[in-house]
Amino acid sequence: MNDSHTLVSVHVDLATIGRGEETVEHERRVAIADLLDANKFYPVGSEEGPYDLRLAIEDERLVFDIKREDGTPVRVFVFSLGPLRRIIKDYFLICESYYAAVRDAPLGQIEAIDMGRRGVHNEGSTLLKERLEGKIEVDFDTARRLFTLICALHRRAA
Template identity: 55%
Template sequence: MSGPHVLTSVDLDAATLPAATAEIEHERRVAIFDLVEKNSFQPVDSEGGPYSLKLSLQDNRLVFDIAGPAFSRTYALSLTPLKTVLRDYLLICDSYYEALRGSSPSQIEAVDMGRRGLHNEGADQLTQRLEGKVALDRETARRLFTLVCALYRRG
């Protein structure tokens, strides 16, 4: 009988991570916790999990090292198709945190709507890039995009 199609651990390859501040390190830990806490992660051709995932950045690629019972695959995805949404999302997150410090509720709401829209766009792009490799539900794609942003962000 196959096990659940979920991630039970996520590790980041410290050797390939960009330098990070304490705040960014915290973002990475929270993103990992949220992803592992609740997800649906089904690699194609796998009979069942659970799975462990090691993420790294190598040669402008996002590398997924996936292991599970009787399953092991590595996928390297070019970051180029994701770079625009990654940059835009990180910029709007900075604007959102700035707005929280002194903008009106309607201004904060407007920035937050844009932030959520870009987050959804990034999750959709990540889902498309993983198509034929790993099936994700919407919330897992959103959590995984959050982690990719935390990985991508420079200190």
């Protein structure tokens, strides 16, 4: 992986994902900005980047349509959402608990829930990194940012 192996743009296919309420749209924009701010993204076998990524959800599968910055197609990868579905659901549940706790729970309880939230997020990021293995190489921080974006897309698709 060299310095050119990065994402410079991420597009969400609204035709397959649809538009969400404003809070979900904001979550998606923040996730994309965080991902673009710092990432390592290497489609295995691709000699040069940087890359443009289009994300879509088709037939319960996550589609990574990767092109070079100039529009030259690189690869299209399709991943089943099945293996991530339980972790995404757990992540949403613990996030709801966290936001509820922030309103009126003692600091110790909030911190404990937040540790659990980060643990579930790390679990999802690790699983995503494993699912991408052999297709797209990413570092752990990029996997975390991608998992956050996938959660936002999943919420939109639900």
